[in-house]
Amino acid sequence: MNGLLTPEERAQELKRLIGQLEAEGRRDLLLRAIGVPLLEDLRIEAAKSKLSRLMITSDYRFFLVDMGNREIELQPVHKAVYLLFLAHPEGIEFKRLSDYREELTRYYMATAKLMDKEKIIEGVDHLVNPLDNAIHEKCSRIKKVFLEIMDEYMASYYIISGHTQKHIAGSSRIWYERLKVIRLPRELLIKL
Numbered sequence: 001m002n003g004l005l006t007p008e009e010r011a012q013e014l015k016r017l018i019g020q021l022e023a024e025g026r027r028d029l030l031l032r033a034i035g036v037p038l039l040e041d042l043r044i045e046a047a048k049s050k051l052s053r054l055m056i057t058s059d060y061r062f063f064l065v066d067m068g069n070r071e072i073e074l075q076p077v078h079k080a081v082y083l084l085f086l087a088h089p090e091g092i093e094f095k096r097l098s099d100y101r102e103e104l105t106r107y108y109m110a111t112a113k114l115m116d117k118e119k120i121i122e123g124v125d126h127l128v129n130p131l132d133n134a135i136h137e138k139c140s141r142i143k144k145v146f147l148e149i150m151d152e153y154m155a156s157y158y159i160i161s162g163h164t165q166k167h168i169a170g171s172s173r174i175w176y177e178r179l180k181v182i183r184l185p186r187e188l189l190i191k192l
Contacts, residue, residue: 091179
């Protein structure tokens with residue numbers, strides 16, 4: 001052997017070394033060796049294999065395909081908010097939600113076909129008003145529905161949650177975007 005191991009052989013060797021450290025009760029050393037950022041990446045990779053595909057039908061019903069086609073039952077306003085955030089994987093700041101008024105109105109009108117247009121517009125006005133708590137209430141309700149179906153870690157991929165992005169302009173100016181995102185890998189999204 002030329003001293004170079006294949007990736008598979010290195011993985012076997014790593015598994016052997018991990019087993020030894022675990023047998024010695026030294027998970028602290030394992031964590032230090034792996035590092036927290038890699039550990040989180042590994043958790044995400046592990047979760048991907050357990051996550052269900054999310055199917056959205058043409059009449060805006062939401063189903064978790066790999067969980068026995070379990071329906072996610074949401075009111076039209078919640079569906080509209082969810083669809084908006086699904087359409088923007090880069091994230092949206094709540095304080096800039098008014099920039100998305102037209103798009104949110106379209107989603108709401110599509111999900112609430114029998115609802116009065118004036119009521120829909122009034123509802124959207126509440127959602128995009130940064131002084132109103134409506135968007136927080138809708139996101140909390142969406143989170144509650146997913147938590148009734150799955151554990152918190154799995155639900156964290158389906159709910160609208162925070163993601164802070166740090167920006168540096170020039171030498172002294174730093175600002176943060178407090179984006180809200182749905183972390184579900186988009187390859188798990190099925191739209192009919």
